[in-house]
Amino acid sequence: MLEVEGLNVWRGATHVLKDVSFTVAAGELAALIGANGAGKSTTLLTLSGLLRARSGSARFGTLDLTHAKPERIVKAGLIHCPEGRQIFQSLTVAENLAMGAYVRGGRIAPETMAEIHTLFPILKEREGVAAGTLSGGEQMMLAMARALIASPKLLLLDEPSLGLAPKAVETIFDVIEALKKRGIPILLIEQNAAMALDIADRAYVMEQGRIALSGTGRELAGNDRVRQFYLGAT
Amino acid sequence: MTQYLFQQLVNGLALGSLYALVAIGFSMIYGIVRLINFAHGDLVMIGAFTSLAMVVGGVPWPLILLFVLVVGAMAGVTIGAVIFRPLLGAPQVTGFIATLAVSIVIQNSALMILTGQPRNFLFPAVMRERVTFGTVQASVTDLLIIGLTLVLIAGLFFVVYRTRLGVAMRATAENLTAARLMGVAVHRTILAAFAIGSALAATAGLLWGGKFGQIDPLLGFVPGLKAFVACVIGGVGSIGGAMLGGYILGLAEVLFVGLLPQEFSGYRDSFVFGLLIVILLLKPSGLFVRHVEERA
Ligand SMILES: Nc1ncnc2c1ncn2[C@@H]1O[C@H](COP(=O)(O)OP(=O)(O)OP(=O)(O)O)[C@@H](O)[C@H]1O
Ligand SMILES: [Mg+2]
Numbered sequence: 260m261l262e263v264e265g266l267n268v269w270r271g272a273t274h275v276l277k278d279v280s281f282t283v284a285a286g287e288l289a290a291l292i293g294a295n296g297a298g299k300s301t302t303l304l305t306l307s308g309l310l311r312a313r314s315g316s317a318r319f320g321t322l323d324l325t326h327a328k329p330e331r332i333v334k335a336g337l338i339h340c341p342e343g344r345q346i347f348q349s350l351t352v353a354e355n356l357a358m359g360a361y362v363r364g365g366r367i368a369p370e371t372m373a374e375i376h377t378l379f380p381i382l383k384e385r386e387g388v389a390a391g392t393l394s395g396g397e398q399m400m401l402a403m404a405r406a407l408i409a410s411p412k413l414l415l416l417d418e419p420s421l422g423l424a425p426k427a428v429e430t431i432f433d434v435i436e437a438l439k440k441r442g443i444p445i446l447l448i449e450q451n452a453a454m455a456l457d458i459a460d461r462a463y464v465m466e467q468g469r470i471a472l473s474g475t476g477r478e479l480a481g482n483d484r485v486r487q488f489y490l491g492a493t
Numbered sequence: 494m495t496q497y498l499f500q501q502l503v504n505g506l507a508l509g510s511l512y513a514l515v516a517i518g519f520s521m522i523y524g525i526v527r528l529i530n531f532a533h534g535d536l537v538m539i540g541a542f543t544s545l546a547m548v549v550g551g552v553p554w555p556l557i558l559l560f561v562l563v564v565g566a567m568a569g570v571t572i573g574a575v576i577f578r579p580l581l582g583a584p585q586v587t588g589f590i591a592t593l594a595v596s597i598v599i600q601n602s603a604l605m606i607l608t609g610q611p612r613n614f615l616f617p618a619v620m621r622e623r624v625t626f627g628t629v630q631a632s633v634t635d636l637l638i639i640g641l642t643l644v645l646i647a648g649l650f651f652v653v654y655r656t657r658l659g660v661a662m663r664a665t666a667e668n669l670t671a672a673r674l675m676g677v678a679v680h681r682t683i684l685a686a687f688a689i690g691s692a693l694a695a696t697a698g699l700l701w702g703g704k705f706g707q708i709d710p711l712l713g714f715v716p717g718l719k720a721f722v723a724c725v726i727g728g729v730g731s732i733g734g735a736m737l738g739g740y741i742l743g744l745a746e747v748l749f750v751g752l753l754p755q756e757f758s759g760y761r762d763s764f765v766f767g768l769l770i771v772i773l774l775l776k777p778s779g780l781f782v783r784h785v786e787e788r789a
Contacts, residue, residue: 330678339674341670341671347663347667347671357657357660358664358677361675362675
């Protein structure tokens with residue numbers, strides 16, 4: 260489904276991603292964990308076509324992500340829910356959702372909308388208000404809903420739980436699990452390594468721009484190094 | 494007195510309409526590329542001379558209007574594609590200077606081709622007449638300017654607030670990266686904003702010629718400057734604010750000249766900029782901007 264091979268990415272003068280290789284198979288939830296500045300967001304931005312690799316390849320099905328335009332990548336179903344939510348604050352909740360359907364003409368099928376409203380009832384209530392007035396948790400739900408409306412064939416989630424209250428984090432993880440049950444492949448970046456490894460089929464640890472470890476979620480959760488540095492075990 | 498006041502009001506609204514048409518495009522372009530486009534006023538000149546060429550060629554008026562919209566849009570897209578696109582992400586000063594350069598190139602090319610000689614620009618005779626409402630009169634040209642501007646602004650608001658392109662334009666203006674992640678081809682969206690804003694400015698040029706009766710290659714300077722002032726008054730980057738700023742400016746200017754003794758009328762522009770300073774002191778973000786948008 261997603262195959263990344265020997266990816267090297269520079270940002271300015273910094274060599275950020277170094278020979279990064281990993282895969283996400285169909286129907287799989289993969290977690291990518293790592294310290295601040297390891298290069299996780301850079302990886303996702305490269306997959307979305309917003310950053311260009313100097314060398315290496317990234318294929319999504321038959322699409323070459325290292326050369327395709329971002330809009331082509333979105334059309335192919337690779338949907339990126341970015342770090343820091345990045346909802347459109349001055350647009351209404353409904354308009355934000357319409358932006359999720361942008362590549363398909365901006366129209367949202369009634370059954371898709373109903374589904375979104377079941378997952379996130381709050382968004383129905385707030386339909387007409389400017390998204391900037393939503394709380395942090397609500398904005399995250401809007402960002403997730405906007406990504407889902409794009410009907411992802413692979414969903415990239417960049418730290419969806421960042422800065423949220425425990426209750427909101429739970430809601431977000433419930434939604435992620437629901438999506439996993441539906442068979443939507445997900446690449447999840449999380450600071451909250453324990454929760455991420457718990458639900459992940461496959462996991463990667465990134466350190467200073469390299470994939471340092473990989474395995475199933477359970478394997479990595481049991482790995483001493485991971486326990487020491489990412490799960491806070493003593 | 495009522496006739497005099499009414500006439501001033503209509504005159505002020507017509508002038509304000511012209512400022513509003515120019516200011517809206519200025520504001521749209523600023524909103525999406527965060528650059529003050531010094532060449533925006535020159536599209537008024539381009540619109541005026543395009544119209545004149547077609548008047549001379551005997552093209553019917555409704556077609557002239559359509560054609561000016563198209564020429565304005567194409568000129569705007571050209572400026573956007575040649576100047577702004579390569580500079581996207583460059584420091585603001587660079588963009589600033591580039592637009593100043595474009596303006597100077599346009600003005601001087603026009604001077605070379607057209608010479609500095611002002612030319613007469615006449616609307617058809619019917620439009621130069623006056624209509625009477627009870628005890629008051631107004632010029633048909635002014636009424637036409639006011640009416641046509643309202644139609645164009647209504648159309649613009651429809652596009653910006655009711656269509657997919659409009660939503661994408663506002664999304665791109667607020668957060669370029671997020672818009673790209675939604676699959677918006679942002680370069681095309683930016684050029685669309687240039688096209689729409691520039692078409693409105695060129696139409697203002699057609700109407701400007703009709704209202705003042707004379708055009709010359711440097712005529713874009715004043716409307717460009719006034720549009721900038723109108724935007725600052727209304728809040729830079731806000732379309733509604735630019736529109737209201739334009740009307741306020743036009744009315745204030747005309748009333749200043751009309752209501753004060755004759756000897757003050759030469760200070761018209763000092764008054765305009767004095768007003769700008771006062772408004773900036775009282776409300777630095779502009780009159781109609783509710784909050785300063787936080788940019789992620
Ligand atoms: N715009 C930029 N220009 C230059 N370097 C950058 C830029 N953005 C990030 N970097 C550098 O790239 C490296 C990786 O950053 P990245 O955002 O991918 O990390 P991350 O793993 O997502 O971290 P976090 O957990 O804090 O989100 C960091 O060293 C950072 O300083
Ligand atoms: Mg990050």
